[in-house]
Amino acid sequence: GINSSEYENVSREKETSEEFEANAMASLIDMPFATIDIKDDCGITDVPHINLERSKENERISKDQIKKRKKKQKDYQPNYFLSIPITNKEIIRGIKILQNAIIQQDKQLAKAMTSDGSFHITLLVMQLLNEDEVNIGIGALLELKPFIEEILQGKQLILPFQGIDSFRNQVGFVKLAEGDHVNSLLEIAEAAKRTFQEKGILAGENRSFKPHLTFMKLSRVPQLRKKGVKKIDPEVYEKFISHRFGEEMVHRIDLCSMLKKKQSNGYYHCESSIVI
Helix, strand or coil, rough: CCCCCHHHHHHHHHHHHHCCCCCCCCCCCCCCCCCHHHHHHHHCCCCCCCCCCCCCHHHHHHHHHHHHHHHHHHCCCCEEEEEEEECCCCHHHHHHCCCCCCCCCCCCHHHHCCHHHHEEEEEEEEEEHHHHHHHHHHHHHHHHHHHHHHHCCCCCCCCEEEEEEEEECCEEEEEECCCCCCCCCCHHHHHHHHHHHCCCEEEECCCCCCCCCCEEEEEHHHHHHCCCCCCCHEEEEEEEECEEEEEEEEEEEEEECCEEECCCCCCCCEEEEEEC
16 A cells, blocks of 8 residues: 555655665555656667757757656656555455454554555556646546456456565565466556556556555554664564465456545545456
8 A cells, every 4th residue: 555654755765775676655665666767758768869960959959858858757756556456355354364463463563554445456656746637547547448358358357365475574465376367467567557658647667567465564654663673574474474365356447546535445545447
């Protein structure tokens, strides 16, 4: 999950990590928000080739455009994301048992836990700065649907969850088991990135997409760091290291806000959805 405190901490993340193997909204969080590759997005080669015949004026304009793109790139702070909600009660129940087992070992970690209603897989992060951009995002989500149908070829996308891992002992997550479903999910994530970027939306991240279901995040409780709790001890979840949590039949993809108030059921504010 994502919340406003994570959003405020993005600069700290830049100082501490080059890989963003965690959620750049805090010291190492669940979804890494690295900047998009400028070259990929804007068609810029490493060294802008300037034709010798081109006038100084054109050269200046070209440099200004590159500067603007780089600034836009630097200012990229995702505030929306595409979410696959986890709704299977068996998975949710299993995660609650896991969370309670961890809290019994260390009560300080209670507030670091992801709340029931907000379990999800993140497909894509993006920046939508105003209502017009949100509407463009809603349009892009609708355009994504036929691409997903083409990828799935009429088959149901089923995601089996098994085992536990962490991003640098800062973010605990339930792992997606291996299988063909992983390739389908990667293809859908790639199609989503392409569809949103083609609409002019700043979307995506530098590192490769790693689907994961977050159940706890130290960045949720900044006070823990002051108390000396800087890492999740893997021993607290070792009994669940190969636990089968169950399967999620993917039925919906939502365009959600990271910062708007969550719904009464604990899930993120949702601008639009597609059923798949």
